[in-house]
Amino acid sequence: MTLKLHNFFRSSTSTRLRAALNLKGLEYDYIPYVLRDGETRRPDYLAKNPQGLVPTLETGEGRFLTQSLAIIEWLEETHPEPPLLPADPDGRARVRALSYMIACEIHPLNNLRVLFRLRDQFGADEAAQKDWFTHWVTLTFDALEAELSRSQDTGTYCHGETPGLADCCLYAQVWNNRRFGIPLDTWPTLARIQEALEHLPAFTRAAPPNQPDAA
Amino acid sequence: MTLKLHNFFRSSTSTRLRAALNLKGLEYDYIPYVLRDGETRRPDYLAKNPQGLVPTLETGEGRFLTQSLAIIEWLEETHPEPPLLPADPDGRARVRALSYMIACEIHPLNNLRVLFRLRDQFGADEAAQKDWFTHWVTLTFDALEAELSRSQDTGTYCHGETPGLADCCLYAQVWNNRRFGIPLDTWPTLARIQEALEHLPAFTRAAPPNQPDAA
Structure with a gap:
């Protein structure tokens, strides 16, 4: 299963998700979008992310996860170590x-x-x-x-x-x-x-x- | 343990938290604040919630929880039934x-x-x-x-x-x-x-x- 990260280098929500992926030690394919060219507003991207925002994480099982914090919670549940949230x-x-x-x-x-x-x-x-x-x-x-x-x-x-x-x-x-x-x-x-x-x-x-x- | 909800009737974040508390079947004391009178900007409230925002949930164990979504996740973890998130x-x-x-x-x-x-x-x-x-x-x-x-x-x-x-x-x-x-x-x-x-x-x-x- 290869994770694919649809994102943009300067996006703050992309940055926080990249840090979380790195802390988990997870490799991912980096798929960049040029926001000012409207690349995230095109129908093929909107099919992945209805808001036309970055980031989107493609899980390799045909799922496209959106909203950086929801993605990080998913990472925490599917790849618990090392944890990004305390235990209590x-x-x-x-x-x-x-x-x-x-x-x-x-x-x-x-x-x-x-x-x-x-x-x-x-x-x-x-x-x-x-x-x-x-x-x-x-x-x-x-x-x-x-x-x-x-x-x-x-x-x-x-x-x-x-x-x-x-x-x-x-x-x-x-x-x-x-x-x-x-x-x-x-x-x-x-x-x-x-x-x-x-x-x-x-x-x-x-x-x-x-x-x-x-x- | 009595939960105390520091909130304001018209606040959207208070409304979503009240709905979550009700879905969980949890009783709580309702503590209202008049936002336009600056009641959430006073030092005693800022000690509970450094942002001076509503809602704050007082847990009865001396903890003051802030940010409605963080509070709802806490409710989900401490009072799992009925769940507000799916299992998968x-x-x-x-x-x-x-x-x-x-x-x-x-x-x-x-x-x-x-x-x-x-x-x-x-x-x-x-x-x-x-x-x-x-x-x-x-x-x-x-x-x-x-x-x-x-x-x-x-x-x-x-x-x-x-x-x-x-x-x-x-x-x-x-x-x-x-x-x-x-x-x-x-x-x-x-x-x-x-x-x-x-x-x-x-x-x-x-x-x-x-x-x-x-x-």
């Missing part, structure tokens, strides 16, 4: 909440189609888009910093000494932030965890510039 | 993907703090807010309709004959859509499923107007 329900709830803070409160507001919509509906120029982007990053990174700095569950990584789901989401978001040059200075715990992640090959191999379709 | 990994991935389509692609773009931001940053009036809101609902409901209408996994509900996680998200979003009067006419499968959900007490008891803090 309270710990799992914490890691998922940290993940969803990024995946539900930052990324959906800041991805490319939203910035295009701001431009088209409100005439938002680059500076206005940066204000918007930075606003949502700041709101949630402030809350993440509060939670991560005060909780004894935080370790070298977001939860203890093992990198997991929340770290995948954080790492991808920090990469996304570079689009507008947002430094991590005001979030020391996030900066410390991000630096730890940058020493792990599973993460650096997932980084946008290290993908075959990077310009 | 592929089915679970499908239900989670349907859920995240709403929770990650519609709701984050359309909640109140985003509409306020559009007003404050871009001067968006009620009509412009409605255009924005409707745009994101339409994009994702079109994709949901495509997936639900073509898949043999769809039944009376989003996945087979048992209401689950995706139905909780759909039901809450349809309620949210009423803010701008968006009819379901163009999405016949969604309309059919929503009608089925409206016959289930677990859902109608979760509806905004049936909460103690409804005006």
Whole structure:
């Protein structure tokens, strides 16, 4: 069974999924799409992913899995080792909440189609888009910093000494932030965890510039 | 152990969590917050939920769980019956993907703090807010309709004959859509499923107007 990853190097949701696949030690075929050419809006791709979004994971059994977090949960269930979620329900709830803070409160507001919509509906120029982007990053990174700095569950990584789901989401978001040059200075715990992640090959191999379709 | 639900009657994420609690047959104390009075921005609430968002579930063991989807996964793990996710990994991935389509692609773009931001940053009036809101609902409901209408996994509900996680998200979003009067006419499968959900007490008891803090 060969996994096929339909994705785009700069996509934050693709980056978090690549990190998860790498942490699991899973090989996959890399199938790139050029978003600006509308390659994910074509009928053959929409048959795989009705939203026309990346990533999609093709399982090799004729299934096309969509939505990065749903795919990572599937990986966790079908390839349990090493785990990306802790074993206890309270710990799992914490890691998922940290993940969803990024995946539900930052990324959906800041991805490319939203910035295009701001431009088209409100005439938002680059500076206005940066204000918007930075606003949502700041709101949630402030809350993440509060939670991560005060909780004894935080370790070298977001939860203890093992990198997991929340770290995948954080790492991808920090990469996304570079689009507008947002430094991590005001979030020391996030900066410390991000630096730890940058020493792990599973993460650096997932980084946008290290993908075959990077310009 | 008494569960305490810190929430707000009109909040879509609160609605989806209430439906999940009801489907599980779990009783809970209802603790309402008046969002427009800033009650969730006060230090005592921020200690429970660093984002200052609803809902928060207090477990009775001193834990405060945040992010509605993380809470529902916790409920699924600690109170497995009746299940809100299917048993097979592929089915679970499908239900989670349907859920995240709403929770990650519609709701984050359309909640109140985003509409306020559009007003404050871009001067968006009620009509412009409605255009924005409707745009994101339409994009994702079109994709949901495509997936639900073509898949043999769809039944009376989003996945087979048992209401689950995706139905909780759909039901809450349809309620949210009423803010701008968006009819379901163009999405016949969604309309059919929503009608089925409206016959289930677990859902109608979760509806905004049936909460103690409804005006």
